[in-house]
Amino acid sequence: MAQNDRGGRDGFDPGLGMAGNMPVTILAQYIKDLSFENPNAPETLRTGSDRPVMDANFSMDARKVEWEGRDHIYESVLGLQTAARKGDKTAFMCEIQYGVLVDLSQVPEDQHHPMLLIEMPRFAFPFVRQIVANLTQQAGYMPLLLAPADFRAFYLQRFGEDIRRAQGKG
Numbered sequence: 001m002a003q004n005d006r007g008g009r010d011g012f013d014p015g016l017g018m019a020g021n022m023p024v025t026i027l028a029q030y031i032k033d034l035s036f037e038n039p040n041a042p043e044t045l046r047t048g049s050d051r052p053v054m055d056a057n058f059s060m061d062a063r064k065v066e067w068e069g070r071d072h073i074y075e076s077v078l079g080l081q082t083a084a085r086k087g088d089k090t091a092f093m094c095e096i097q098y099g100v101l102v103d104l105s106q107v108p109e110d111q112h113h114p115m116l117l118i119e120m121p122r123f124a125f126p127f128v129r130q131i132v133a134n135l136t137q138q139a140g141y142m143p144l145l146l147a148p149a150d151f152r153a154f155y156l157q158r159f160g161e162d163i164r165r166a167q168g169k170g
Helices: 109-138 151-166
Strands: 025-037 053-064 073-086 088-105
Touching: 025 109, 053 109, 053 151, 073 109, 088 109, 109 151
Parallel strands: none
Antiparallel strands: 025 088, 053 073, 073 088
């Protein structure tokens, strides 16, 4: 397999989180779980009150899915938990688990893990962002427009030591 200009093989370089021209088939995408709480409405909806303080946390997970006649079907799930506080009151809390069912049969097996935990969350993020923006707006707030997330950095933070060890650098 040829090397790319970043030192990895053509297609996907797990250290960089770049899908290149890998043949990935998205079979489905869906909301697995969704929760929205607006516990102190209408008090927290008053105009002129404190601007909410936001907290947002992402999670990524993946698992192999049994599928008759197919060996490389996976579910990648992007999770997001957000909470907003106005003063000492919770304005809202939102949790979403968004799944992507993907066929990686044309992707080299050693690249499945980073593909599922970097590229698939990157793919799912705009959909999650839109859902959360719509929910917060329907709940009476300004739409919450999440800033782009660096899933490659999350991946390296979580698995960087394992990657360095596997490459003989740790």
